[in-house]
Amino acid sequence: MLNSRVTTSLLQQPTSAAIRRAFISNSPSYSFSSLVRPGPLRFSTPSTSLIRHCSSDSHSSSSNPNLPKANPSSDKSTWRAMAEKDISRYLRQTHDRVFEHNRAWAAEKKKADPAFFANLSAGQTPEYLWIGCSDSRIPAEQITGLEPGDAFVHRNIANLVCNTDLNVMAVINYAVRHLKVKHIVVCGHYGCGGVKAAMTAKDLGILNPWLRNIRDVYRLHEKELDAIKDEESRYNRLVELNVIEQCKNVVKTAGVQQSYAENSFPIVHGWVFGFNDGLLRDLQIDFEGMLKDIQKIYNLTES
Structure with missing residues (x-):
């Protein structure tokens, strides 16, 4: 069947x-x-080196040691203890990280299959x-x-x-x-x-x-x-x-x-x-x- x-x-x-x-x-x-x-x-998280290579932001999360290792919002005491500038930086870096991974993903896909995005744009x-x-x-x-x-x-x-x-x-x-x-x-x-x-x-x-x-x-x-x-x-x-x-x-x-x-x-x-x-x-x-x-x-x- x-x-x-x-x-x-x-x-x-x-x-x-x-x-x-x-x-x-x-x-x-x-x-x-x-x-x-x-x-x-089929696709694994891009390596740190590839992310850094694809990122144009010198303050990216992958290169900035000040970015918290874990999500501070999961620990209310940690979040409250953060200075306002640290919170702002954390939010900016977690935003930028998505684009870093996107650039790395796109680069990896294009390397594996140069026609990948042309085929993707043709329709579903x-x-x-x-x-x-x-x-x-x-x-x-x-x-x-x-x-x-x-x-x-x-x-x-x-x-x-x-x-x-x-x-x-x-x-x-x-x-x-x-x-x-x-x-x-x-x-x-x-x-x-x-x-x-x-x-x-x-x-x-x-x-x-x-x-x-x-x-x-x-x-x-x-x-x-x-x-x-x-x-x-x-x-x-x-x-x-x-x-x-x-x-x-x-x-x-x-x-x-x-x-x-x-x-x-x-x-x-x-x-x-x-x-x-x-x-x-x-x-x-x-x-x-x-x-x-x-x-x-x-x-x-x-x-």
Whole structure:
């Protein structure tokens, strides 16, 4: 089948193992999870010498020993102790560092393939639409080994697909109708701070209506989740169920239904990223079965 063949060719997809994160419903706060980098990538961080060579700023972060080694904002006492001029310098240097790395990246790409940017500017024909979490430590291209132009990417808190969110609806429509993507991947991750926050008995302000979508997932699967006594397993099962429900929301869109009826693509996949080993788990979504199940109520193919 196209589903399993392409998924296997992209990555090794081990089946879901024992889940290792905790569902803490009374947690007073939340934070996005940490990432374990999964093996060597096609492009590594440029060397210091290359950064210095490409940088025209003599006060760059790579050559200035006064730049803090760690992010001072992660330590409030360190940040408060910094003089105003040091804060200003830190902010300027962390800004400039991005451009240093960009110049180094561009130089390395051009050296490896002189036609790289000419090909990149010619247009995009991505195979994948990636709908993932906004967590800064889970970049779609890096954890999959994909190159620029391979994936059309949309990210939001807890990888939600809401039919009232014009942003994600526009992305799906454009990816399916215009880019003709062959695969739509909804990718969640164990230890998701958005999922954890949704199950916290706390007023989170503007986040409340967004995270209520996850509370609804819990409500739909309350019996299954409440039967799981281990909090860690329960929380991570909610992460998986959230991915599955978002896949259903993708399938309910007119563009996906009509394109599949006409072209036999795109296929919808549900994946979860594991922090402890850096691997993706394929939840083995039965796309055709899911499509059949929703036809009675959500059929938008005019057939």
